[in-house]
Amino acid sequence: MNDELNVIDSLEELERFLLSVENGGLGLEGVAGVGMATNNADGRHFVAVFDNNNKLLHARWITQEIFDTGKEMVRNGVSTKH
Known part of the structure; x- marks a missing residue:
């Protein structure tokens, strides 16, 4: 990981x-x-940034709670607030 x-x-x-x-x-x-x-x-979760070849460019550890609740945000992107 980039930052333990x-x-x-x-x-x-x-x-x-x-x-x-x-x-x-x-x-x-x-x-x-x-x-x-x-x-x-070790079973720890992380959010990862990939290139076109699925090479890992950057990653950050995330907590179990964020793994459970942040999936839609990662999948669909961040919605802008109006």
């Missing part, structure tokens, strides 16, 4: 992360998608 201590533990923080990816705030190139996954080694 920086765990996403709120939906607001997940939203900020997704918007940062979408707006190019992380300086990543070739972003093709974002998804949630589970580390096979």
